[in-house]
Amino acid sequence: MKRSQALILGGLASLALLSGCNQKGATESARTDTAPQEKQVAESSSGPALAVVNGEPITREDVMAFVQYKQQIQPNAQINPALLVNEMINTKLLVQEAERKGLDKREEVQRQLQVHRAAVLVNALVGDFLKGLDLSDEELRKEYDAQIAGIEKHEYKARHILLKDKDKAEKVLKELKPDGSNFAELAKKYSEGPSGRNGGDLGWFAASSMVPEFGDAVKQMKKGEISKQPVKSEFGWHIIWLEDVRDTPVPSFEESKERLKMIVAQKKLQEHIAELREKAKIEVQGMRPPTSRPDTMPPAEESSESAAPQPMQAPDEPVNP
Incomplete structure (x- = not known):
């Protein structure tokens, strides 16, 4: 199932890289601390944040989704949670920078995002379909x-x-x-x-x-x-x-x-x-x-x-x- 996996994993990669893309109001600073005033922003339906990057949270659920993606790419790889969170912080910073430059508004980027969104939805639908089978x-x-x-x-x-x-x-x-x-x-x-x-x-x-x-x-x-x-x-x-x-x-x-x-x-x-x-x-x-x-x-x-x-x-x- 190599071609299906390539499409699905591509979608998951983008999901991990673009998590939080639709959240606005990022500041120009690159602070990654969890100051008290930011903790209130970080609390969400996804649970408490493990890190907050310019007001945007990285939750435990975000990390788990990223872990699943990593395991699909490298099933036998050893994953260091601390390094993984740091990697997600870097990703969040890059996404914020891309948004500040208006790259998310580009037509070709929008088309790619639509493709990746479709891949994630198909992956979810296929998962539900397979779980529902009673062979x-x-x-x-x-x-x-x-x-x-x-x-x-x-x-x-x-x-x-x-x-x-x-x-x-x-x-x-x-x-x-x-x-x-x-x-x-x-x-x-x-x-x-x-x-x-x-x-x-x-x-x-x-x-x-x-x-x-x-x-x-x-x-x-x-x-x-x-x-x-x-x-x-x-x-x-x-x-x-x-x-x-x-x-x-x-x-x-x-x-x-x-x-x-x-x-x-x-x-x-x-x-x-x-x-x-x-x-x-x-x-x-x-x-x-x-x-x-x-x-x-x-x-x-x-x-x-x-x-x-x-x-x-x-x-x-x-x-x-």
Whole structure:
């Protein structure tokens, strides 16, 4: 969900940076103390202020919202509350300075603020929608069965040497020992693909995850075999050594449950968006409106335990099992 996250996090970033933008009456000084006369201003429905910057409060709730934003950007980062408050004070000062210069009145800034406001609202709506879902095991099991049905029976572990020139590939092929004992050495020496530095190691992969010519060749080979001829693909000529074959590991239903919830919830959200589009009056100027559902939420990222087939790729980099 990288694109959705980028939009949402962008909105949260702006929310944190622009908190208090609509509060006026800032003085020209940059005092950050909490003098008694300012404490009364600082008391609000959001609770007592942790700091007051030119009469504008930074509350505990403001800090918590900023913490959540930070954790989404850097999940494992250690957050120092004192430093965070200081960072928010600096942000508040910069916002006040921008307002004094009238930057918030600029047309392009207003447009950006509207975009960020929309992102925050969408994030809130999606959160409410997902919280309201009550997914049954029956729904999850149905999705699990569909995912399992798409899994290939076998996975392959192979190395390759990639060369642009066929004649050179044939010469390298003749240097290889039948048992593959010098394959990694020759891959490091000759391969023109990124995996060459790793001895041509591609790790475990499904045949369908590779370009068709490579995947088809691997499926026809036996364990321990080196391709008799270089295999041509759009990337060049491949000399392949099939090191091992195994049954594709399939995660159990219980192991997949959390991921299944995410997938089913995503589908339901897409269906909800489709319903909104059906009910809405949409006029698109200068282009044809899409007939399919918009790619509002890209497919969930696959983990190593994913039951879904991997996307096709070039056999140039090691593939995680």
